Amino acid sequence: MKVLIIANGEIKDIQKVKAMLPQVDYVICADGGVRHARELGVVPDLMVGDFDSLPDEVLQEYSMAGIPIKRYPMDKDKTDMQIAVDTAIEMGASQVFLVGTFGSRWDHSYANMLMLYRLARRGIKAQILDSHNVVMVSSGKVEIEGEIGQTLSLLPLGGDVRILRTDGLKYPIVDGILPLDFPYGVSNVLVKPRAEVHVGSGWVMVVIARD
Amino acid sequence: MKVLIIANGEIKDIQKVKAMLPQVDYVICADGGVRHARELGVVPDLMVGDFDSLPDEVLQEYSMAGIPIKRYPMDKDKTDMQIAVDTAIEMGASQVFLVGTFGSRWDHSYANMLMLYRLARRGIKAQILDSHNVVMVSSGKVEIEGEIGQTLSLLPLGGDVRILRTDGLKYPIVDGILPLDFPYGVSNVLVKPRAEVHVGSGWVMVVIARD
Structure with a gap:
């Protein structure tokens, strides 16, 4: 429903x-x-x-x-x-x-x-x-559909988040931590119309810019 | 400095x-x-x-x-x-x-x-x-100066936060948890020109409304 x-x-x-x-x-x-x-x-x-x-x-x-x-x-x-x-x-x-x-x-x-x-x-x-934004929060696999060239950000929610891997992003993350006090996942870019983010632990916030 | x-x-x-x-x-x-x-x-x-x-x-x-x-x-x-x-x-x-x-x-x-x-x-x-807002983040004692009747909110950052006690708020919190998924500290009210929030563990975000 x-x-x-x-x-x-x-x-x-x-x-x-x-x-x-x-x-x-x-x-x-x-x-x-x-x-x-x-x-x-x-x-x-x-x-x-x-x-x-x-x-x-x-x-x-x-x-x-x-x-x-x-x-x-x-x-x-x-x-x-x-x-x-x-x-x-x-x-x-x-x-x-x-x-x-x-x-x-x-x-x-x-x-x-x-x-x-x-x-x-x-x-x-x-x-x-x-x-201006689409916002999602997940602890598992996140699928993102958008347009090539679109800006999207990966941000930590509720503490550091471990990203196992990403697919379809200009700046890939492979087994990396996004610390709550160093949110370096701002302004990544879609390089495929369908991207994936695999979260190892913690909660990731995905923000797709719609400007 | x-x-x-x-x-x-x-x-x-x-x-x-x-x-x-x-x-x-x-x-x-x-x-x-x-x-x-x-x-x-x-x-x-x-x-x-x-x-x-x-x-x-x-x-x-x-x-x-x-x-x-x-x-x-x-x-x-x-x-x-x-x-x-x-x-x-x-x-x-x-x-x-x-x-x-x-x-x-x-x-x-x-x-x-x-x-x-x-x-x-x-x-x-x-x-x-x-x-529209003054925003602060703290893990210790927070002192808030404002006007009686002013709205202020206490919100969890980075996980659940334990509040030991508050002073000067309409809805006091005494040894309470503010869970990250139940942010009930929205729209508290100053009843003194100077309020205090004592944090036991975690990080509290204080938002003073300036509308």
């Missing part, structure tokens, strides 16, 4: 993100993410959050249209994004796409990125789709 | 960042960061980078003004930001401020944030100054 989560972050180029959206089985909007859903031409199947960033009349409008709403208190441990992610996990999602994740607030951007790790740890494939 | 590093990321509100700048002993511009230096009214003491994002005539102008320039090849392991950070480390900096760190490219934003960890591991206090 493929789930799309639309959160409340910035979507800079709405048409670009719209073109990136895959076919999914279920759409969850986290709080104000519903404003993006409308612009993306997507109808949510569920809305979750404390809705502190959404006018009541908008909420009511969606409610009257029959879209289920799960409202949580503002004082809570989970962000609206995490509530949406945990809902997807509970539903048995096999793949999750996150939209509207990054913005000017670094704490939210970073915490939203960590949701990739939360999903990956549970064996669920996940991607952040953004007009 | 206090060092300011100006990198090539986005500076959304230049006046706000200008007002945040502390008195420093030395200013390093990383590549295109020099364009921000001009707008911030700061004269660089050193320029480093591959200068792929700066027109040659600008470089020449600074060179003729007597500002030392260390040019590195484009094919290199370190980003321009890391070259600047390592220069500050080699100079014996005791405190480093990073400006122009975040932007649309997630790989650069994230790798630049990891420079806080690179500095903190070496016992050097460091802060990212941004018009």
